[in-house]
Amino acid sequence: MGNIRQALGVWRDKLDAFLHEQNLVADTFGKIEALTGIKRINLARGLIGFLTFFLIVGYGASFLCCFIGFVYPAYASVKAIESKEKDDDTKWLTYWVVFGGFHVVESFTDIFLFWIPLYYFFKCLFLLYCMVPMPWNGSLIIYHKIILPFFHKHEKTIDESIDQVTQAGQKLIAEAKDISKQVATEVTAKQLLEKND
Secondary structure (H helix, E strand, O other): OOHHHHHHHHHHHHHHOOOOOOOHHHHHHHHHHHHHHHOOOHHHHHHHHHHHHHHHHOHHHHHHHHHHHHHHHHHOOOOOOOOOOOOHHHHHHHHHHHHHHHHHHHHHHHHOOOOOOOOOHHHHHHHHHHHOOOOOOOHHHHHHHHHHHHHHHHHHHHHHHHHHHHHHHHHHHHHHHHHHHHHHHHHHHHHHHHOOO
């Protein structure tokens, strides 16, 4: 129990530090704090509570969940791309591989899963677990335990399939080019014949 309390304290401190940095979110919370007299950290807690409640009972919980699973990771990914470090790029690429895989699986199972009470709340918790900046980050665990072994087992087959599709696509493009040249030649010849008559 002490570890959980300590981890929550660390998160509270990180959130409070973030709310006092120079950024759009902190500036917005600062303006609201100045107007209401309510501390930023308490405003943030209230917003988190409202979003949690909305995920549990609100209409549009699917959109909110996808929004939460996309906005911060997209922001952090752009920052990672612009930084000189490689580790943060790898971290966010791993998140996006897991995020994409999750959404592919979910597209087949969503018709059954959304009937489960609190589904979007748990989905949002899962996405937060996948993006949390800790060593026990969900996307790292899922990537190393599920996706990477699957990839290594099927890499050769996948590469061969991609090569076959690429070759078929190139052949199709070449055939389409030949047909379009032939049609253009025939149309031009027909127009010239009609002009001469």
